[in-house]
Amino acid sequence: MTKLLITSDTHLPVRRPTRRVLPDELWAAIDAADVVVHAGDWMDPALLDELERRTPRLIGCWGNNDGDELRARLPETAVAEVDGLRLAVAHETGAATGRERRCDARFGPGSHTPVDVLVFGHSHIPWDTTTPGGVRLLNPGSPTERRRQPSCTYMTAEVSDRALVAVRRHELPPGAARAS
Template sequence: MRPVVAERETKRDVPVATQLAPMIAIFSDTHSADGHALEGEALTAAREADVVVHAGDFTTTSALEAFQAECDRLFAVHGNADGAAVRDRLPSARVLEEAGVRVAVTHRRDGGETGLAMFGRSRGADVVVSGHTHRPTVVETPDCLLLNPGSHADPRGNRQGFAVLEESEDGDSDVLEGEIREPDGTLLESFTVEGSE
């Protein structure tokens, strides 16, 4: 993971020659009435990422707009706790292709892991990002990797979490190295996502 910067220094402030490999920051279940509730390395990741994925349950438009203000590209879906104003602005599912990997995003799917894997398979996804449980988890299935970053702000008895995906250090453009971390930077789990040919 990139080092934490002391002040708000984003990739826009870094000369092109010294920028790091593309990064995807992944969040879910903010459940905030008045802002993004990001802090520490979670806030740094949102500011420095090339794209931020959010798997829903901002709860309010102020939380959604606070996320939009912190990142260059927000790729989000709505969740079951999002109000009508958020639901009007966001779809329930999306697909993103970034750094050779296809990412399908939804808040939740009936059928648990099987339902999420079927959702991913139907969209040709290498990884499915979901939320809803507030529990940081990574599950490998025959079809795709299932990733729930947890909640950085409202863990509900689980550990706080967010995830980051970056190109592998060996330069393989179709492999992303991933980590789930707590907002203070504590590593919860490492994993790898391989893009399909």
């Protein structure tokens, strides 16, 4: 069994003065994971450095708010295998309407890049569905910017026998992304 930590849209600013940090609960989940998946909008290359330092395996992509340094270090779409599970990570999948059809065309069984799971971000809206072609679509939301959601979120899951199991969305307490 392989433990996954799934996050996106951390939006840690590089130049703006802010007190935003990754919540302690998320760092604990990162430290407990075998694989960390990040679906873009890091904004601060120092976060990528820190995750690479403390994570056994990192799978990530860049997002629309990521600058040249992150785009040079990360792919637009990451594709990897985790214990036989085929996984893709992309920041944006477009509007919710038609998402399953579009994702099946790009990542479904008849595509050039068939995967079992697609992790995406951008909307900050948690999402967990399966396309008609069988691709599991996961958006973990954001651990730092809830926007119109009731809380900031991230996900955990496990890979067992080439399947994704125990998928769980975690809600963070209000103010957890602010430094004291």
